[in-house]
Amino acid sequence: xxxxxxxxxxxxxxxxxxxxxxxxxxxxxxxxxxxxxxxxxxxxxxxxxxxxxxxxxxxxxxxxxxxxxxxxxxxxxxxxxxxxxxxxxxxxxxxxxxxxxxxxxxxxxxxxxxxxxxxxxx
Numbered sequence: 307x308x309x310x311x312x313x314x315x316x317x318x319x320x321x322x323x324x325x326x327x328x329x330x331x332x333x334x335x336x337x338x339x340x341x342x343x344x345x346x347x348x349x350x351x352x353x354x355x356x357x358x359x360x361x362x363x364x365x366x367x368x369x370x371x372x373x374x375x376x377x378x379x380x381x382x383x384x385x386x387x388x389x390x391x392x393x394x395x396x397x398x399x400x401x402x403x404x405x406x407x408x409x410x411x412x413x414x415x416x417x418x419x420x421x422x423x424x425x426x427x428x
Contacts, residue, residue: 308341309334340372
């Protein structure tokens with residue numbers, strides 16, 4: 307979310323898996339060095355060195371310098387104001403979501419059941 311795209315991406319699923327296994331990350335030039343460090347530690351391929359999987363568990367992540375401004379006690383007590391609150395006109399307002407073309411393909415319709423005869427008494 308910080309970069310506007312996932313750390314690993316490719317249209318080709320096989321290439322995507324390769325990128326994940328190699329774990330070669332590219333960051334935009336304007337990327338915060340502390341955020342870069344945190345993401346690298348979270349995505350370390352070696353489980354014995356990956357942040358969140360070490361002896362300190364999630365505390366290692368919470369103690370990272372990138373999270374220094376966060377008061378975890380206030381966050382847990384729901385006393386931290388949200389950094390962004392979208393404007394909502396009414397309960398069913400979807401204006402904050404992207405629009406996608408409608409899919410007019412029928413769904414949920416069952417085709418011929420090849421086992422119908424075997425289970426007709428079921």
